[in-house]
Amino acid sequence: MKKYIITSILALLFVGCSTTDDVNLDDHAFYNTTQESLLTYSQKELSDYMNTPSVNENNFRLTMQYWTETIYVNESNYDFTNRNVSNNVWTDNYVNVLKNLDQAEGIINAYTPTPSELTTWPGKKKNQLAIIDMMKIYTYQVLVDTYGDIPYTQALNIDAYPLPKYDKAADIYSSLITKLTADINNLSASAGTFGNGDIYYKGDIGKWKKFGNSLLLKLGIALADVNPSLAQNTVNQALAGGVITLSSDNCQFQYLGASPNENPMFQETGSRDDFIAGKTLVDYMNTNNDTRISKYYTDVDGDYIGQVIGTPGEFADFSNAGAFAYTATTPGVILSSTEVLFYRAEAAARWGIGGAPATLYADAITSSFTDWGVASDAVAYIAAHPYNAANWKKSIGEQAWVAMYNQAITSWNFFRRLDYPQLVAPATAIPNADGKVPVRLQYPAAEATTNGTNYAAASAAIGGDRLTTKIFWDIN
Structure with missing residues (x-):
């Protein structure tokens, strides 16, 4: 048989x-x-991998400096061999x-x-x-x-x-x-x-x-x-x-509210205090008056505070991941309209394909603000951060980095292809990283x-x- x-x-x-x-x-x-049951299983496994923050599997939220670890900071310092x-x-x-x-x-x-x-x-x-x-x-x-x-x-x-x-x-x-x-x-x-x-x-x-x-x-x-x-x-x-x-x-994969079918972020964050906000993104969003920060992170007495990447920190002293990461039914994203709009903006900037790059850039940012429930703030943000044709890689690269907060593997691709944002490896990173963010x-x-x-x-x-x-x- x-x-x-x-x-x-x-x-x-x-x-x-x-x-x-x-x-x-x-x-x-x-x-x-x-074949139907095997497809269902494969879709869940793919979504689980793309969306989990488990330090045993997917450390790209750490690599892209969205989060850092509280106590055991091996993976924030690019030691990926300790846990195989x-x-x-x-x-x-x-x-x-x-x-x-x-x-x-x-x-x-x-x-x-x-x-x-x-x-x-x-x-x-x-x-x-x-x-x-x-x-x-x-x-x-x-x-x-x-x-x-x-x-x-x-x-x-x-x-x-x-x-x-x-x-x-x-x-x-x-x-x-x-x-x-x-x-x-x-x-x-x-x-x-x-x-x-x-x-x-x-x-x-x-x-x-x-x-x-x-x-x-x-x-x-x-x-x-x-x-x-x-x-x-x-x-x-x-x-x-x-x-x-x-x-x-x-x-995207729609997760359920009962074990073991919750979003893997919820499974990792719901019972442990392993992650806190990374200083790199928190400081960038604070400096640029980005209201998505209230969705990305929790506040500490009204302020958003990130820890230096690769440095331990007390969970209560720093911002944590927002409510989406503590919600069992948050969908697991595989490919999003916001991501696609950034690709279209890049194609337009590179080759003049598919529309005006400034328009598509604005559309991509607006899509992200809409996804996070702060659509009304997009116009002011775009006005304060207009598309720069002379350095379009910086414009698209930095804004894609912010927008892909919950798609860290995708964010890593933008970072490597466009060389923005210009992330700096922590001084405590393992020697094998040669002082660089892994590529x-x-x-x-x-x-x-x-x-x-x-x-x-x-x-x-x-x-x-x-x-x-x-x-x-x-x-x-």
Whole structure:
């Protein structure tokens, strides 16, 4: 009997399984499941990784100096090896997300439709495969942007390739763009999808098309400095296809109010006092009279106070994360309209594509203020911080950094691509950071020990497995 394994006990929330008295079967594995349940699980796992502040998995709120730690400040000082962070990032994405999506794809391709489904199944199959693949593409981009060269062509075929080779990051990007273009074209609003098994969009093909084009835009913008021709062609194609323009079209996971389906921020902050506001962003927002600060952080007797990055601090003495981080049902954002507007502003600034950069810059800031419930303050803020065409990277980079407060992995990409804001590493940062804010994660230690030959080749190819080795598109 074919066995499809879901790698976490959390899957019990979403998947029903058939039981048997056969003592030769593993009671902890799922022997019969559906592509819908695997999609649900993968969507939650992807959202959990992108949104968790767990120091064991996602430290980018610390890296981007939004937060710092109260007592154990290892990760605020870029020590990611103490907790094997990179191993967990690798497993989260390759096993919990990609492998389960791959299993769902296998179920779809193996399915034999009943006689009543013969006319509807081909269209539904194409839609399901396209959605699965778009989620894979999103996840692979996250991995490339985190590490550089990674396993790709051999990554998910464990039987044939137990020790997969690493593909060139630039080649992966080209492949992702080609695949995503085909996926978008394969989507049909007249055919079925996953229904309620799709937590992100509930099977709404129109929204999936906007997501696909927005992801295409994100891929194109990332290549702006290293391959401007492919970047512009990809961006033009994305904009022509129609991207996310409204927050109602955001790609996000709606968490629930009961354990274990709360937002992972709530799970990390609700029972512990591990994080306080980082001085870098708090000071910037105070200086610039940014009213979003009341949503981002709590006040201390009417003031907003951040601690020096990498320095311990008492929880009660500094601002903490705002109410959103202590709310179980806060959605987990995957790709937002605000993010897309900043990409559009950047495309307009670079190449004159898609509109006036100053207008799109203002629209992006307004979108962020609206998302945080202070829309009426956007006009005054923009007037005080107008778009600067002579240094558009600073204008867009700094404002994207502020706006992407709750999308820290995305913020890290803006920072590396535009070189703004000009963050300074703490004096207490580990020596391996070489006095700089990290621009990549090192490969997992488990890869060095179990896939040593391919790991060594990849490390040499990217210029060394270091926190300071730039991703291929980060050439400035």
